[in-house]
Amino acid sequence: MSRNNGSKNPFHGFWALTNRELKKWYKEPFILFISIVQPVIWMGLFGKAMNINAMFTNNPNIPPEFANQIMRQTFGTSDYFSYMAVGILSFVSLFTTMFSGMSIVWDRRLGFLNKVLSTPVARSSIVLSKVMSATIRSLIQASIVLGIAFLFGLQTGPSFTPLNILGVFAATFLICIGLSSIFLLIGIRSTRWETQMAVMNLLNLPLMFTSNSLFPISTMPDWLQIIAKVNPLTYTSDAVRQLLLYETDVAQLLFDFTYLGIFAAVFASIGIVLSWKYLSK
Amino acid sequence: MTEDVISAEGLTKVFNKSLVAVDHVNFYVTEGEIFGFLGPNGAGKTTTINMLITILKPTEGTASVCGYDIVKQASMVRNVIGVVPQEYTADEDLTGYENIILCADLYGIPREVSKKRAFELLELVELTAFKDKKVETYSGGMRRRLELACGLINRPRVLFLDEPTLGLDVQTRAATWNYIKLLKKEFGMTLFMTTHYLEEADALCDRIAIIDYGKIVVVGSPGDLKNALGGDIITLSIQEDADISGLVEKIDNVKEVRKQNGMYWIKAENGEITAPIVIEVLRRKGYAVTRLSLTKPTLDEVYLDYTGRSLRDVEESKESFRAHRRTLRRSRRR
Numbered sequence: 113m114s115r116n117n118g119s120k121n122p123f124h125g126f127w128a129l130t131n132r133e134l135k136k137w138y139k140e141p142f143i144l145f146i147s148i149v150q151p152v153i154w155m156g157l158f159g160k161a162m163n164i165n166a167m168f169t170n171n172p173n174i175p176p177e178f179a180n181q182i183m184r185q186t187f188g189t190s191d192y193f194s195y196m197a198v199g200i201l202s203f204v205s206l207f208t209t210m211f212s213g214m215s216i217v218w219d220r221r222l223g224f225l226n227k228v229l230s231t232p233v234a235r236s237s238i239v240l241s242k243v244m245s246a247t248i249r250s251l252i253q254a255s256i257v258l259g260i261a262f263l264f265g266l267q268t269g270p271s272f273t274p275l276n277i278l279g280v281f282a283a284t285f286l287i288c289i290g291l292s293s294i295f296l297l298i299g300i301r302s303t304r305w306e307t308q309m310a311v312m313n314l315l316n317l318p319l320m321f322t323s324n325s326l327f328p329i330s331t332m333p334d335w336l337q338i339i340a341k342v343n344p345l346t347y348t349s350d351a352v353r354q355l356l357l358y359e360t361d362v363a364q365l366l367f368d369f370t371y372l373g374i375f376a377a378v379f380a381s382i383g384i385v386l387s388w389k390y391l392s393k
Numbered sequence: 394m395t396e397d398v399i400s401a402e403g404l405t406k407v408f409n410k411s412l413v414a415v416d417h418v419n420f421y422v423t424e425g426e427i428f429g430f431l432g433p434n435g436a437g438k439t440t441t442i443n444m445l446i447t448i449l450k451p452t453e454g455t456a457s458v459c460g461y462d463i464v465k466q467a468s469m470v471r472n473v474i475g476v477v478p479q480e481y482t483a484d485e486d487l488t489g490y491e492n493i494i495l496c497a498d499l500y501g502i503p504r505e506v507s508k509k510r511a512f513e514l515l516e517l518v519e520l521t522a523f524k525d526k527k528v529e530t531y532s533g534g535m536r537r538r539l540e541l542a543c544g545l546i547n548r549p550r551v552l553f554l555d556e557p558t559l560g561l562d563v564q565t566r567a568a569t570w571n572y573i574k575l576l577k578k579e580f581g582m583t584l585f586m587t588t589h590y591l592e593e594a595d596a597l598c599d600r601i602a603i604i605d606y607g608k609i610v611v612v613g614s615p616g617d618l619k620n621a622l623g624g625d626i627i628t629l630s631i632q633e634d635a636d637i638s639g640l641v642e643k644i645d646n647v648k649e650v651r652k653q654n655g656m657y658w659i660k661a662e663n664g665e666i667t668a669p670i671v672i673e674v675l676r677r678k679g680y681a682v683t684r685l686s687l688t689k690p691t692l693d694e695v696y697l698d699y700t701g702r703s704l705r706d707v708e709e710s711k712e713s714f715r716a717h718r719r720t721l722r723r724s725r726r727r
């Protein structure tokens with residue numbers, strides 16, 4: 113029998129592994145449903161229940177035009193729900209990418225990783241396929257959540273054109289690449305999913321609240337502002353707000369994208385380098 | 394480079410700077426043979442395989458597979474080997490067919506080729522009827538067969554089988570042996586397998602190495618190892634109350650005679666020929682043999698002889714214990 117395995121395509125393994133992860137997800141509509149419901153609940157709770165607009169507009173001591181101005185000064189838009197809904201997109205990226213770290217721990221525990229390592233597939237493909245599948249999942253979930261936000265009454269700003277949506281995808285793409293690389297790095301040597309779970313629980317809410325996702329930085333104490341200015345979620349949310357809600361400040365938008373681009377490139381590269389080093393012992 | 398398909402020189406793996414899992418082992422495997430590593434839990438079998446299949450780096454020593462160095466030419470090695478790991482590694486959420494195609498993609502095999510091979514292999518391991526069922530619904534035997542199929546998708550020159558029948562019941566185990574023999578005949582490859590079942594090594598392997606505490610204790614064909622024990626055991630008793638040891642010892646082929654609780658324990662070559670002679674010699678001297686039994690040595694005795702104990706259960710590391718338990722649990726599910 114012929115041992116010839118035919119022509120080789122180096123991306124074969126990468127796409128096969130990416131598709132494996134995605135299959136688990138799109139074949140289980142329930143998981144997709146849950147992963148959409150969670151951010152929508154947050155959006156409803158924070159955006160609608162915490163009716164910050166009403167604190168000012170329903171206040172008889174504040175004239176309506178002032179109320180609007182206060183909102184604009186703090187949030188950049190007169191509608192807190194719109195501000196918050198954008199933050200929830202970061203939330204979607206954060207939570208989805210966290211699970212890429214879990215999945216590598218599982219693969220190691222179940223021996224799947226060992227099997228993959230004994231095949232000629234590039235070590236970097238193993239890590240990058242997880243990054244890519246988490247990113248694709250986040251993008252799809254984020255677009256569904258964004259669609260729901262529009263239905264709930266997200267108010268777009270003066271500079272908004274449908275083309276800006278592409279920019280939103282780009283920002284989400286970059287943050288997801290960076291975040292999932294980080295979570296994979298945490299999981300790459302671990303064999304205990306409990307550890308991974310604990311790290312995730314420790315990181316997720318602080319990462320959310322130390323960014324401008326739910327509340328603007330300007331109202332934070334100084335020490336927190338410093339953290340928030342490093343937190344890449346801040347730049348994602350800002351970029352998306354520049355594109356959807358604000359009168360776009362092009363310089364700021366460029367800065368956001370540069371920051372996110374560097375963040376994604378640095379951590380993805382570290383991921384590739386460490387995958388060479390650490391995947392086999 | 395050697396002509397041997399696998400050769401290992403001083404191969405050593407030390408975990409956490411102190412646990413010597415594999416201790417300077419030397420061995421070779423020639424083209425087309427089934428070579429077995431036989432040893433108890435924690436002997437270092439899986440660790441040896443993991444070094445040969447390039448997922449663990451040796452601490453010391455070298456080995457080559459098909460002429461490629463396992464460290465310096467790891468990716469060449471990966472192209473020519475197939476692996477059937479100790480654990481069930483198929484993705485439970487995917488179907489059997491999807492798992493095989495996934496493996497094929499990892500080798501970069503074009504889809505036209507991999508589809509054809511997948512169907513052939515599914516047929517061979519008799520999983521065609523279940524190919525579109527999720528692996529989580531498979532029984533232990535089916536999972537093992539799926540792993541076999543996955544390990545063969547790239548037409549490997551060497552197939553590594555790590556405890557291919559761990560946790561399977563007796564019938565399924567025998568059936569798996571048949572698959573292994575069939576696959577070897579079909580693909581004419583070299584097989585390196587590990588096991589802690591003596592019958593398995595006996596039934597399948599051309600040569601075996603007994604490994605214990607990371608060291609190879611002895612290498613040889615199952616037949617040679619059994620012969621090296623010095624033959625069969627004849628036990629007999631006679632009616633008369635007399636010592637016949639001296640008499641029996643003089644008979645050709647008899648190596649050793651011991652008297653134990655009124656029975657004679659006789660070690661002899663070619664037991665089935667020697668036993669009648671013993672009876673005849675005794676009859677001529679007027680002794681009547683009342684009972685006689687003949688036992689052929691099995692690998693059990695070989696094992697006992699070389700390791701000084703029967704298959705022991707050493708305390709395993711937590712990780713390998715967990716993996717073991719998981720494999721067993723899944724293989725029992727029907």
Ligand SMILES: Nc1ncnc2c1ncn2[C@@H]1O[C@H](COP(=O)(O)OP(=O)(O)OP(=O)(O)O)[C@@H](O)[C@H]1O
Binds near residue numbers: 432
């Ligand atoms: N990743 C690891 N880290 C630390 N110790 C390990 C590791 N893998 C194996 N060991 C230890 O090395 C020794 C040999 O283990 P190995 O898995 O090679 O044994 P084995 O012969 O395959 O046993 P079994 O029959 O249980 O599969 C054991 O003591 C085990 O605890």
Ligand SMILES: [Mg+2]
Binds near residue numbers: 556
């Ligand atoms: Mg083992």
